[in-house]
Amino acid sequence: MLRIAVGQAEGVALADALARVTEVCRERLQGGDPQVGVITVSGEYDLDAAIAGIREAFPGIRLVGGTSAGDLSSDLGFSEDSLALTVLSSDRLRFGVGVGRGVIADPEAAVAEALAGARAELAGEPEAMILAWLDGTVGVAPTVVEHLNAQRAPGAAIFGGTLAFPWGGVQRVREIADRAALGDALVLLLIAGPLVHAARVSNAWRPVGPRQRVRSQGATVARIGERTALDFHRHYLGDHLEPAFEFPLAVFDGASDRFYLRVPRSFHAESGEVSYSAAVPDGAEVQLCEYVRPEVIDDTASTVAAARDDLEAGAAGALVFSCAVRKQVLGTRISAECQILREQLPRVPFAGFYAYGEIAPLVAGGPAFYHNATMITLLLGERPDAEEAEAAAEAAEPLVDAATPRPAPTLASDALARKLARSESYRARLEETRELQMAMLRTISAEIDAARRQIAAQNAELRRLNEELAREQRKSEELLLNILPREVADELRRTGRVEPVYYDAVSVLFTDFAGFTRIARTMSPAELLAELDFYFSAFDAIIDRHGLEKLKTIGDAYMCAGGIPAPCEGHAIRAVEAAWEMQAFMAEVAAARAASGRAAWELRIGVHTGPLMAGVIGQKKFAYDIWGDTVNIASRLESTGAPGRINISAATHAEVRGAFECEHRGRLAAKNAGEIDMYFVVAPRR
Numbered sequence: 001m002l003r004i005a006v007g008q009a010e011g012v013a014l015a016d017a018l019a020r021v022t023e024v025c026r027e028r029l030q031g032g033d034p035q036v037g038v039i040t041v042s043g044e045y046d047l048d049a050a051i052a053g054i055r056e057a058f059p060g061i062r063l064v065g066g067t068s069a070g071d072l073s074s075d076l077g078f079s080e081d082s083l084a085l086t087v088l089s090s091d092r093l094r095f096g097v098g099v100g101r102g103v104i105a106d107p108e109a110a111v112a113e114a115l116a117g118a119r120a121e122l123a124g125e126p127e128a129m130i131l132a133w134l135d136g137t138v139g140v141a142p143t144v145v146e147h148l149n150a151q152r153a154p155g156a157a158i159f160g161g162t163l164a165f166p167w168g169g170v171q172r173v174r175e176i177a178d179r180a181a182l183g184d185a186l187v188l189l190l191i192a193g194p195l196v197h198a199a200r201v202s203n204a205w206r207p208v209g210p211r212q213r214v215r216s217q218g219a220t221v222a223r224i225g226e227r228t229a230l231d232f233h234r235h236y237l238g239d240h241l242e243p244a245f246e247f248p249l250a251v252f253d254g255a256s257d258r259f260y261l262r263v264p265r266s267f268h269a270e271s272g273e274v275s276y277s278a279a280v281p282d283g284a285e286v287q288l289c290e291y292v293r294p295e296v297i298d299d300t301a302s303t304v305a306a307a308r309d310d311l312e313a314g315a316a317g318a319l320v321f322s323c324a325v326r327k328q329v330l331g332t333r334i335s336a337e338c339q340i341l342r343e344q345l346p347r348v349p350f351a352g353f354y355a356y357g358e359i360a361p362l363v364a365g366g367p368a369f370y371h372n373a374t375m376i377t378l379l380l381g382e383r384p385d386a387e388e389a390e391a392a393a394e395a396a397e398p399l400v401d402a403a404t405p406r407p408a409p410t411l412a413s414d415a416l417a418r419k420l421a422r423s424e425s426y427r428a429r430l431e432e433t434r435e436l437q438m439a440m441l442r443t444i445s446a447e448i449d450a451a452r453r454q455i456a457a458q459n460a461e462l463r464r465l466n467e468e469l470a471r472e473q474r475k476s477e478e479l480l481l482n483i484l485p486r487e488v489a490d491e492l493r494r495t496g497r498v499e500p501v502y503y504d505a506v507s508v509l510f511t512d513f514a515g516f517t518r519i520a521r522t523m524s525p526a527e528l529l530a531e532l533d534f535y536f537s538a539f540d541a542i543i544d545r546h547g548l549e550k551l552k553t554i555g556d557a558y559m560c561a562g563g564i565p566a567p568c569e570g571h572a573i574r575a576v577e578a579a580w581e582m583q584a585f586m587a588e589v590a591a592a593r594a595a596s597g598r599a600a601w602e603l604r605i606g607v608h609t610g611p612l613m614a615g616v617i618g619q620k621k622f623a624y625d626i627w628g629d630t631v632n633i634a635s636r637l638e639s640t641g642a643p644g645r646i647n648i649s650a651a652t653h654a655e656v657r658g659a660f661e662c663e664h665r666g667r668l669a670a671k672n673a674g675e676i677d678m679y680f681v682v683a684p685r686r
Helices: 013-031 047-056 106-120 143-151 229-237 293-311 324-333 334-346 384-393 413-485 486-494 518-523 526-546 572-594 629-639 650-656
Strands: 002-008 038-040 062-067 071-073 077-079 082-089 095-099 130-136 157-163 175-177 179-182 184-191 197-203 206-217 220-224 249-252 259-262 263-265 274-278 285-290 317-323 351-357 358-361 370-371 375-383 500-512 549-554 557-562 603-617 623-627 648-651 662-668 672-682
Touching: 002 071, 002 106, 002 175, 013 047, 038 047, 038 351, 047 062, 047 179, 047 629, 062 095, 062 130, 062 184, 062 526, 071 082, 071 334, 077 130, 077 334, 082 317, 082 351, 095 106, 095 175, 095 324, 106 143, 106 184, 130 143, 130 175, 130 413, 130 572, 143 157, 143 370, 143 486, 157 351, 157 370, 157 500, 175 184, 175 370, 184 370, 197 358, 206 229, 206 413, 220 229, 229 263, 259 370, 263 370, 293 324, 293 375, 293 549, 317 324, 317 334, 317 358, 317 557, 324 334, 324 351, 358 375, 500 518, 500 526, 500 572, 500 629, 526 549, 526 557, 526 572, 557 572, 572 648, 572 672, 603 629, 603 650, 629 648, 629 662, 629 672, 648 650, 650 662, 650 672
Parallel strands: 038 062, 130 157, 317 351, 603 648
Antiparallel strands: 002 082, 038 082, 062 175, 071 077, 071 351, 095 184, 130 184, 157 358, 175 179, 197 375, 206 220, 206 285, 220 274, 249 259, 249 285, 263 274, 317 375, 358 370, 500 557, 500 603, 549 557, 603 623, 648 672, 662 672
16 A cells, blocks of 8 residues: 655754654654655755755655745654655555656757656656646746646546745755756656545635736736736735735636636836736736635645545545645644644644646646645545555554654754744734734725626716617617608708708609509509519619619609709719619610510600609608799609610700710690600610
8 A cells, every 4th residue: 555654854963854854754654665755855955965865765765845935844844954755655555756857948859858857757658647846936837737738648637746945045946856956857767556645725825806807918918907917916905015926816716706816027117018927818807816825724724634535445645735825825834734734634644845837737637826925735545455445444543653753853042942933923913913914904895896796887877777778769760861862961960850951953764564464453562562673672772872862652653853852963864874873784684684675674764854842741750842843844754765775854854965975856735834845865875
């Protein structure tokens, strides 16, 4: 079965630290040989000497790990000046260690190299889990996670943390792999075999305000909602303040309520851009987060308990990856994380470190994400075979409690202890004051946010009503413009009535289909209406092109005019041009129908130019119409014309003879109009 043992030494010489951690691990393994050791170092120890000492104590052990911003374990608890060793032993699990160098320049190649090296030690068995350690100060961790997701074995879970250094310590990150402390490297531990695990992610940060979408490129965010990213932070934290890592950005995973965190790292005052610890997808929904220490602690307890309940087979040990930001905001209550782990995981050894970023899936079986400001609890166990399960059931208790802390020597003087106590008291008071300020800010923010939500809802309703009103207004305008010319409709809307207007000269065009009564008898009503719609729709398009105003249709007659409602020059020429295009259209239709053996209609057109009155008739169903002898004469010209021809009066001929060749028909009698000089239009002049 899998055995895990943890030893930790704090604030002592390296030789004493090595003696303690190796002795504790050897005792708690109960004679087992460790195959893998995980080293985390927050104290200022010589890493190469520490590696050599552990390998001397445990020949053949594979080592992974690196520097940290603080360590925590079931042995000593929390420390920012310690060396911690976690050893794993199993006769059924296989372990493979791989190193990818040059991870900063080429993360993809480093991932491939590390996986290839580790897989070579698994004897062809696919990995069940990948544990990763790499530098958290160089910004490549999100890319490494992407490539690990792409190159992992199907179903393999990915966990890990980015290495760091303690606050105020030596600012250098180093990775540990087997015999050496490295730099610019990715270290992987692959585990194959009957491994079982359970993990939970605790962030406990509380999103505030409405969700807003970002405009971003990689880790640099230009805008959040309607503000620059910098103004977005200052909106919540106050003017002239810098974005603070204690208030990370919640980035939501698609349409769900799950989110991961991104910590602000720098900003540009002129552009308002803010750079975060990792990429924020362009268009993602985000919210600013605040922390409340009791909520962080409560969430830690619930997530650790949930991970414990998920691992039905029982845990051999736990690895913990917690963020340095949590260490900062928990302050004097940082020991609560270790206390929770001891309470929720009794008799289970655990070890972990404070990182600059954490790696874990959001959901079991899913791809890994790069996190900030979270704590990841990873429980490890081994699926027992039948004999081991029976032996475990018969055993009352283990011989050694692997999770019980062993006393460590206290080397600090009484004076140093008193000074530290005073310092901690000052810091605790400062943190309590800060929490009071945060509580007040939350109350104010809640009140402001409620008012904003109410105003936003009212504005949304007002916009909806305005849009609905605008739609209805557009509909009424479109209906009115289908009935009346725009100038007339504007006058009607403006004054509520339309005054009749006298025009000195208007060109009136009439059309009529020859033999319509005979044609109508041979067609069904639906067919007849379809034919009329076909021709009149074409006429509508033609007169629009020539700037004429359609007045009405009466049966098979079509009436329009030029020079109304707005007087214009050349309206007679426009009317005759439109008539010529109408006859050309009729000829095209006739030719097409003759080719298919179908009968075509023939059109008579009459045009006359003269004075008339125009206005709107009625108070309900408005109709724009014209009156006078000019209208009657135009009608007579159409009825006395010929199919396929355009018959115009002398008045119209006087206006168009420079544009069209015409044939004088003489003075012909027109009903109720006496004798009229008439002309057939022959062709446009070139």
